[in-house]
Amino acid sequence: MAGNAADANRRPPAVILAGGRSSRMGRPKAAVVLGGQTMLARVVDRLSPQAASIAVNLNADPGIALPSDHPVIADTIPGLPGPLAGVLAALHHASKTAPSASHVLTVPIDAPFFPAALAARLQGALLAGDEIAVAWSVGEMHPLFALWPVAIADDLEAWIRMDEKRRVRAFIARHPSVAVDFPITATKAGPLDPFFNVNTPQQLEEAEEWLNRLEDFEL
Ligand SMILES: Nc1nc2c(ncn2[C@@H]2O[C@H](COP(=O)(O)OP(=O)(O)OP(=O)(O)O)[C@@H](O)[C@H]2O)c(=O)[nH]1
Numbered sequence: 001m002a003g004n005a006a007d008a009n010r011r012p013p014a015v016i017l018a019g020g021r022s023s024r025m026g027r028p029k030a031a032v033v034l035g036g037q038t039m040l041a042r043v044v045d046r047l048s049p050q051a052a053s054i055a056v057n058l059n060a061d062p063g064i065a066l067p068s069d070h071p072v073i074a075d076t077i078p079g080l081p082g083p084l085a086g087v088l089a090a091l092h093h094a095s096k097t098a099p100s101a102s103h104v105l106t107v108p109i110d111a112p113f114f115p116a117a118l119a120a121r122l123q124g125a126l127l128a129g130d131e132i133a134v135a136w137s138v139g140e141m142h143p144l145f146a147l148w149p150v151a152i153a154d155d156l157e158a159w160i161r162m163d164e165k166r167r168v169r170a171f172i173a174r175h176p177s178v179a180v181d182f183p184i185t186a187t188k189a190g191p192l193d194p195f196f197n198v199n200t201p202q203q204l205e206e207a208e209e210w211l212n213r214l215e216d217f218e219l
C-alpha cells in the first residue's frame, strides 16, 4: 500500500555519490551552483523527504560548507576506482548506522531533476526483497539511482578488486534485480528526462535553462 504511514517509516538510508573526479566539469560538482543553489544542497533537498538519513560520499573537500547533519563518508577502497567504490562505501555506512535496513539508496550528485518518487517507486518494486532495484527512463538504465541490498557488500568488494573496469551494469547483472521505469517530466519546453545528467559546463547551462522552463515540477 504505497503512501501510507508504514511506508514512511521504511524510507531507506541514502547516500549521495559525489566521490568522483568531476574532470569534465573542471571543479567539484557538489559545489557547482544551479539556480542559485549548490548541486549538493539541491540534491539533499530533493532526497530529504525520501530518505531516513542522508550521507555524502566524497573523497576530496569540495570547498563549500557541508551540511552538518549529513555525515561525509570516503571510499574504503583507495585510488578512485569508480562509482562502485561509492556504492560500497554506502553499503558499509548503512550496515553500521542503520543495521535494520535491508537496502541503501544511492543517487549521484549530478542529476538535479531526479524523481520525487524515486525511493518509493524503487522500494515498491522489490519482490522477494533481496533484489537490486534500478531506475530506468527512455529505455536506458541509470544504475547509480538504485536500492542496493546491504547483504551484497562482500560480493561488491570482491567485484571491484577483480573486475578490471569495475563495470556497474555487469555487477548488477550478477544479482537478482528489478527495473523501474520512470516517466519523462513534462515541461513548457517539452519532455525532460528526469535523470538528465550534468557532467560538463555546457550541460550546466542546459540545466539552468530547464530550470527556468520547468512546469508542474514539484521540489
Ligand atoms: N566514490 C566514488 N565515486 C565516483 C568515482 N568515480 C565516479 N564517481 C561518482 O559516480 C557518479 C558518476 O560519475 P561521473 O558522472 O563520471 O562523475 P565524475 O567521475 O565525478 O566526473 P568525470 O571525471 O567528468 O567523469 C558521480 O556521482 C561520481 O561522483 C570514484 O572513484 N569513487
Ligand SMILES: [Mg+2]
Pocket: 108, 110, 197, 198, 199
Ligand atoms: Mg555523471
